[in-house]
Amino acid sequence: MSFTSPEQRQAFIADIPKAELHLHIEGSLEPEMMFALAQRNDIDIPFASAEEVRKAYAFSNLQDFLDIYYQGMNVLRTEQDFYDLTMAYFKRIHADNAIHAEIFFDPQGHTERGIAFSTAIDGILRALSDAEAHLGITSKLIMCFLRHLSEDDAFATLEEATPYLDRIAGVGLDSSELGHPPSKFSKVFAKAKMLDLKTVAHAGEEGPPEYIWEALDLLKIDRMDHGNRSLEDDGLIAKLRDSQMALTVCPLSNLSLCVVDKLEDHPLKKMLDLGLCATMNSDDPSYFGGYLNDNYEATAVALDLDKDDIITLAKNSFRGSFLSENTVAQSLQRIDDYVLAFDRKTG
Ligand code: HPA
Ligand code: ZN
DSSP states (O other): OOOSSHHHHHHHHHHSOEEEOOBBGGGGOOHHHHHHHHHHTTOOOSOSSHHHHHHHOOOSSHHHHHHHHHHHGGGOOSHHHHHHHHHHHHHHHHTTTEEEEEEEEOHHHHHTTTOOHHHHHHHHHHHHHHIIIIIOOEEEEEEEEETTSOHHHHHHHHHHTGGGGGGOOEEEEESOOTTOOGGGGHHHHHHHHHTTOEEEEEESSSSOHHHHHHHHHTSOOSEEEEOGGGGGOHHHHHHHHHHTOEEEEOHHHHHHTTSSSSGGGOTHHHHHHTTOEEEEOOBSHHHHTOOHHHHHHHHHHHHTOOHHHHHHHHHHHHHTSSSOHHHHHHHHHHHHHHHHHHHHHHO
């Protein structure tokens, strides 16, 4: 079914219950907070204003962005900084009617510059607990390994996480994809699986279909981040469709990093039409120009998504989550109830 007006589409997107499954918490650092934390921690940053920071966010590929992203996180120093960062994100997605989020953090981005693992994770975990208590948003935390570093470094990070394993849902793989295939991390992912952690990996954002096969066959991932380039390989499409593996797709990120030239070329609609379990996500919202509903809205306009597409995307965000079967079923029911009430109201 199509929407009868842009306002109706916006209202439907704004209020439908949804989850976010691909969000780097360090990528939600807004320029205003970057300035506030720089001042609080007495750190010099090479920008005069938040506007100037935003102007610097023009990227031509993933590495361009990563260079600025690692520089930006340098203002995060104390447990309170990590708490404030995380809480600001949850307040923001509360306004988007997100009711669950599975967020990444990059511990090596902090330990590499002398910030203790515990400083980062304690602040994040305290915010996750407060977000659930005060905003009613449930969450899971996924610890990413930086793939431009060695597998030994990843093992050391997993070791550091030992006291926190009951509060970490899974491990992921992010940072520079090209030249750092999933196979580089097969041993540490096997160890994570032994520890009962879920596994996810960025694959096929810039990297070729072979990297996606490696993530599936060698890392045995439970969910794939991005996965855009799966569409170049019919065997991959069939495998992803048959297994209903979730893909955490990030349209505004793909546009910012020139993975697509324009949003109208984005493969999300094609993924849905092929029966893949695609989900909508913001990746690094402060860098890529939009949070969760901005992604839904811009993509709906560019690809002419209809109401059923939006419902499928919202439902897939729970189907692809690491929530219990029961909670997934309840969340799907909540979406059905929402759609019924919306249809009744709009006639
Ligand atoms: N891709 C890879 N690594 C990342 C990203 C991304 O979009 N964001 C933060 N780390
Ligand atoms: Zn990402």
